[in-house]
Amino acid sequence: MPELGTNPLAAGEKNISVDSARAAIRAAIVPIRESELVSLNDALGRILAADVISPINVPANDNSAMDGYAFDGAALRADSALTLRTVGRVVAGQPPVANVKAGECVRIMTGAVMPDGLDTVVPLELCRVDGDRIVIPPGVIHARENLRKAGEDLALGRPALLAGCVLRPADVGLIASLGLVQAEVLRRATVAVFSSGDEVVAPGESLPPNCIYDSNRFALIAAVQRLGMTAVDFGLLRDDRAALQGALEKALDRVDAIVISGGASAGDADYTREVMAQLGSVEFWKIAMRPGRPFAFGALRGRNDRRVWLFALPGNPVAALVTFYVFAREALLALAGAKGEALLSAQARSVAAIRKRPGRTEFQRGIVTRGSDGMLEVRTVGSQGAGVLRAMAEANALIVLGHEQGSVAAGQPVDVWLFEGLT
Ligand code: AMP
Ligand code: MG
Numbered sequence: 001m002p003e004l005g006t007n008p009l010a011a012g013e014k015n016i017s018v019d020s021a022r023a024a025i026r027a028a029i030v031p032i033r034e035s036e037l038v039s040l041n042d043a044l045g046r047i048l049a050a051d052v053i054s055p056i057n058v059p060a061n062d063n064s065a066m067d068g069y070a071f072d073g074a075a076l077r078a079d080s081a082l083t084l085r086t087v088g089r090v091v092a093g094q095p096p097v098a099n100v101k102a103g104e105c106v107r108i109m110t111g112a113v114m115p116d117g118l119d120t121v122v123p124l125e126l127c128r129v130d131g132d133r134i135v136i137p138p139g140v141i142h143a144r145e146n147l148r149k150a151g152e153d154l155a156l157g158r159p160a161l162l163a164g165c166v167l168r169p170a171d172v173g174l175i176a177s178l179g180l181v182q183a184e185v186l187r188r189a190t191v192a193v194f195s196s197g198d199e200v201v202a203p204g205e206s207l208p209p210n211c212i213y214d215s216n217r218f219a220l221i222a223a224v225q226r227l228g229m230t231a232v233d234f235g236l237l238r239d240d241r242a243a244l245q246g247a248l249e250k251a252l253d254r255v256d257a258i259v260i261s262g263g264a265s266a267g268d269a270d271y272t273r274e275v276m277a278q279l280g281s282v283e284f285w286k287i288a289m290r291p292g293r294p295f296a297f298g299a300l301r302g303r304n305d306r307r308v309w310l311f312a313l314p315g316n317p318v319a320a321l322v323t324f325y326v327f328a329r330e331a332l333l334a335l336a337g338a339k340g341e342a343l344l345s346a347q348a349r350s351v352a353a354i355r356k357r358p359g360r361t362e363f364q365r366g367i368v369t370r371g372s373d374g375m376l377e378v379r380t381v382g383s384q385g386a387g388v389l390r391a392m393a394e395a396n397a398l399i400v401l402g403h404e405q406g407s408v409a410a411g412q413p414v415d416v417w418l419f420e421g422l423t
Helices: 018-028 169-177 216-226 241-252 272-279 317-335 389-394
Strands: 035-039 068-071 082-090 104-108 120-123 128-130 133-136 159-161 182-186 190-196 230-237 257-261 280-285 296-301 307-313 345-350 361-370 376-380 397-401 413-418
Touching (some): 018 280, 018 296, 068 082, 190 216, 216 317, 272 280, 272 296, 272 307, 345 361
Parallel strands (some): 082 104
Antiparallel strands (some): 035 182, 082 133, 397 413
């Protein structure tokens, strides 16, 4: 792990690229290790602490994939029909019929265990039934068709799910299908969320002139919660160095990471980076992106040298959410131990021209829909100002215009990151 605070990116006044900032965050973050057992009904969205190894074969026995007749496929001939005598019947959950001999077959239902020595099931509709005999026409079936082999879905001793998997409904069902009632998951990450700014007022209070309601704290707490983490509301801080330092020190021992918005720029009342350096280190700040340039990442030192990651986001509400999605989201997921939870990205045709300057990454608010030709298309949402939260609320995607990219002509494809499907 690189020594924190030695990153040359932190010192310079140069704006660093989105990609190098993401890479630096990825390299720094150390995942949580402590785990706990949860029952399957509490497992949704939790992150597996260890591989789930199958204690059984799934399915447990060779069984039929169809309703039909089980027989020995070796008796099939390419050019003549096969006539067999039905000697028994087996349904799912019952023991199979034993001692089936040459020239015989067993009526079998989907999921029923295959009788010993039989390996093929002809579906009901493919054979002719004549009393206790069936006739299978040539060419309708091949040996070993419609047979589900024991262990075919998952063999005993093989990993069913890997550590770092964020449990979704199918995963929870898969664990249950192995007969297990609990999952070993990583403890939930805890994230402190602060707002800062003398002009920022808590909702519910009356709004003095020249002030603005605190929207960031609530949007960011919701964004943290959507990741399945515990968000702790640490309230609103004045633009005051001592107050900021005291509040961060108080949070340090209670959380794994801190998200603070406002005060990360270079303005007269912006103390966040100074206090970060005092309590730990600033890894880097100032990103070549729009919106979201004044973003800083670092680590504070908690008790016993424990590192508490700090994401200092810009105060502008859109910039705060965009930097959360671009940097903090994947960093927090990595901290929580999740593997491979990248944003859902796609390409969509831009319905209009978009102006863009090379040398920074731009994230525009967009609405992705399906065009008349069935392909995805995207249009930008009204106002692209960094403070216009309403546009962010109307959007369902970010249009991502890469660092080197220039303006986009109408009809050209652009990258989009969809909000729906984000965890
Ligand atoms: P700052 O990054 O502190 O310079 O703030 C940039 C802009 O974002 C200013 O116009 C602030 O009023 C606004 N802002 C800062 N914090 C918040 C917040 N918690 N909620 C809404 N707007 C904010
Ligand atoms: Mg401020």
